[in-house]
Amino acid sequence: MQNPKIKEIEHLFMEFMPLYHKKLSPIFRENDDDEFRCHKNQKRAIMIIHRTKGIILSELGRYLDMRKGSLTSLIDALVENGLVERREDVHDRRKTLLYLTEAGEEYYRQMMARTSKTYQKLFSKLSEEEIEECLHGLQHVVAALKKI
Amino acid sequence: MQNPKIKEIEHLFMEFMPLYHKKLSPIFRENDDDEFRCHKNQKRAIMIIHRTKGIILSELGRYLDMRKGSLTSLIDALVENGLVERREDVHDRRKTLLYLTEAGEEYYRQMMARTSKTYQKLFSKLSEEEIEECLHGLQHVVAALKKI
DNA sequence: TTTAAATAGTTAGAATTCAGACAGTTTGAG
DNA sequence: CTCAAACTGTCTGAATTCTAACTATTTAAA
Numbered sequence: 638m639q640n641p642k643i644k645e646i647e648h649l650f651m652e653f654m655p656l657y658h659k660k661l662s663p664i665f666r667e668n669d670d671d672e673f674r675c676h677k678n679q680k681r682a683i684m685i686i687h688r689t690k691g692i693i694l695s696e697l698g699r700y701l702d703m704r705k706g707s708l709t710s711l712i713d714a715l716v717e718n719g720l721v722e723r724r725e726d727v728h729d730r731r732k733t734l735l736y737l738t739e740a741g742e743e744y745y746r747q748m749m750a751r752t753s754k755t756y757q758k759l760f761s762k763l764s765e766e767e768i769e770e771c772l773h774g775l776q777h778v779v780a781a782l783k784k785i
Numbered sequence: 786m787q788n789p790k791i792k793e794i795e796h797l798f799m800e801f802m803p804l805y806h807k808k809l810s811p812i813f814r815e816n817d818d819d820e821f822r823c824h825k826n827q828k829r830a831i832m833i834i835h836r837t838k839g840i841i842l843s844e845l846g847r848y849l850d851m852r853k854g855s856l857t858s859l860i861d862a863l864v865e866n867g868l869v870e871r872r873e874d875v876h877d878r879r880k881t882l883l884y885l886t887e888a889g890e891e892y893y894r895q896m897m898a899r900t901s902k903t904y905q906k907l908f909s910k911l912s913e914e915e916i917e918e919c920l921h922g923l924q925h926v927v928a929a930l931k932k933i
Numbered sequence: 934t935t936t937a938a939a940t941a942g943t944t945a946g947a948a949t950t951c952a953g954a955c956a957g958t959t960t961g962a963g
Numbered sequence: 964c965t966c967a968a969a970c971t972g973t974c975t976g977a978a979t980t981c982t983a984a985c986t987a988t989t990t991a992a993a
Binding site: 880 | 940941942944951
């Protein structure tokens with residue numbers, strides 16, 4: 638009934654997540670020269686809205702692992718700061734589509750420039766072969782998560 | 786100056802995290818037959834304390850991506866419920882070591898039984914080969930995160 | 934030895950996120 | 964068509980987390 642390989646995957650995720658938080662999450666905390674003083678979850682939201690333009694609030698909540706009620710105020714603040722805009726969905730009047738404004742896209746670019754620097758610095762500790770393995774490993778994991 | 790492979794890794798992590806939250810994080814929200822009504826972060830803390838017995842508050846905060854100030858009250862609640870205990874570090878009087886009590890270990894086992902079920906169900910959608918690739922992929926990613 | 938810097942944990946008040954209820958809209962079965 | 968179920972976003976008061984300051988302890992350099 639139990640697939641031992643899946644059990645191993647489960648264990649690896651349990652090991653992976655704390656490591657991710659320790660090594661990579663702090664990147665979103667950095668607040669130097671952040672004129673808008675966005676906090677961690679606002680930055681994560683901006684990342685996702687950039688990638689999936691026109692996303693609705695509920696789906697954004699699933700990607701962030703946050704409740705939609707929390708996102709109303711989070712997005713309100715980003716709209717007030719002029720980084721995000723809401724548009725009505727013509728085909729489904731329940732929905733509100735989220736987009737980055739031009740200022741939001743500019744903020745995204747600056748944020749990415751900083752995170753890229755940190756990634757480069759961190760992963761340069763690995764050999765070229767280890768980088769390769771991590772890269773292909775991630776590709777397989779992402780492919781798996783997309784299917785389940 | 787920039788390693789393009791590392792840039793790809795960065796992109797994959799940006800793609801990976803939302804997927805993880807959407808597909809796997811909800812497991813920690815399930816609160817059926819949870820006599821202690823632990824919320825998501827309390828469960829995550831219990832997972833980590835089980836794996837790294839004797840961990841200190843600050844390190845736990847790094848693994849959870851939470852501030853130590855938040856953890857004081859989070860752990861207080863778990864101690865009051867009899868799931869966690871604090872012990873003094875004999876060699877460093879600043880430190881407090883965290884352990885699961887016997888009740889905490891039992892709670893951990895019950896929680897794991899439920900999460901395992903969900904993992905089995907989700908990943909059974911994949912072929913045996915895809916499971917294998919995800920497993921080895923994760924191993925490489927974890928190895929990389931440990932080194933950086 | 935002395936002292937400055939780093940680290941551990943707590944606290945208080947502010948900010949964020951939560952749960953649960955609500956109204957409006959869409960979907961789909963009968 | 965009709966109506967129940969599902970889904971979207973908002974609201975409110977409660978709970979959780981955060982920021983920043985503080986004390987105590989350890990480390991390491993002078």
